[in-house]
Amino acid sequence: MSITEILFWGLSFLALFSAIMVVASKSPVHSILFLIVVFFAISGHYILLNAQFLAIVNIIVYAGAIMVLFLFVVMLMNLNAESEPKKNRILQFAGLISGGCLFLVLISAIIKSVSANNLVQMGGGDYGLIKNLGIVLFKDYVIPFEISSVLFLSAIIGTVVIGKKAE
Amino acid sequence: MEIKWYIGLSVALFCTGIIGVLTRRNSIVVFMCIELMLNAVNLLLVAFSKMHAASALAQLTPAVVSDAQIFVFFIMVVAAAEVSVGLAIIIMLYRNTHSADINFLNRLNN
Numbered sequence A: 001m002s003i004t005e006i007l008f009w010g011l012s013f014l015a016l017f018s019a020i021m022v023v024a025s026k027s028p029v030h031s032i033l034f035l036i037v038v039f040f041a042i043s044g045h046y047i048l049l050n051a052q053f054l055a056i057v058n059i060i061v062y063a064g065a066i067m068v069l070f071l072f073v074v075m076l077m078n079l080n081a082e083s084e085p086k087k088n089r090i091l092q093f094a095g096l097i098s099g100g101c102l103f104l105v106l107i108s109a110i111i112k113s114v115s116a117n118n119l120v121q122m123g124g125g126d127y128g129l130i131k132n133l134g135i136v137l138f139k140d141y142v143i144p145f146e147i148s149s150v151l152f153l154s155a156i157i158g159t160v161v162i163g164k165k166a167e
Numbered sequence B: 001m002e003i004k005w006y007i008g009l010s011v012a013l014f015c016t017g018i019i020g021v022l023t024r025r026n027s028i029v030v031f032m033c034i035e036l037m038l039n040a041v042n043l044l045l046v047a048f049s050k051m052h053a054a055s056a057l058a059q060l061t062p063a064v065v066s067d068a069q070i071f072v073f074f075i076m077v078v079a080a081a082e083v084s085v086g087l088a089i090i091i092m093l094y095r096n097t098h099s100a101d102i103n104f105l106n107r108l109n110n
Helices: A003-024 A028-048 A052-077 A089-113 A130-139 A142-163 B003-023 B027-059 B066-097 B102-108
Strands: none
Touching: A003 A028, A003 B003, A003 B027, A028 A052, A028 B027, A052 A130, A052 B027, A052 B066, A089 B003, A130 A142, A130 B066, A142 B066, B003 B027, B027 B066, B027 B102, B066 B102
């Protein structure tokens, strides 16, 4: 087993365990902290795939900005495990069964359709470096890039309008 | 590494997110499960792009690999905008009902 495979399986188990703990933990703060662990594990996967720009952006945007926003909201709302609303047992069980059925269907449909010689290039290839991505982004995708600034502007305005106290 | 392990990991993360959306009532946890699903899809996009890189390297054809990573970048952009608006809605829900229960969202339509 090479070092890449050991890292792959370690990061996969870390991501899966933390994802299950996000769903299973009672307190929302614990869910947020486990979700940060998931994001770091996925960033590790990006580094294994030599997508370094995405790994750094994932850490900065998701684990840095978005999760801090979540933590601030939970702090403002004073939620804890006692005030946690719960669904009843039957609905929880039904959700678990339907999610598990979706998992089985997707796995059994996809595993048959991929052949074993579809290998993923681990490391190598400088496609994911900032230089190459920047050339593609500002040459082929410059219009979506500019439109995303309009999206952000509308998100800012929408957040201010929604969050304003209704008088 | 074979592509099927990446598919399996992404499908497992995605289904964990779906189970979270279906079984939890706290709106913040539901929102976090949506983020989890987005990240599972991102991981699969990057893995497929690197699979194309490997097959293009084997057949000595030029590869278009950076496009998938640009897509992932734009998914992150949209997710950041979506989170800011969604959390504002959750704050408004809490201000009106003093609870983050997702079943009380219908009380916002006054």
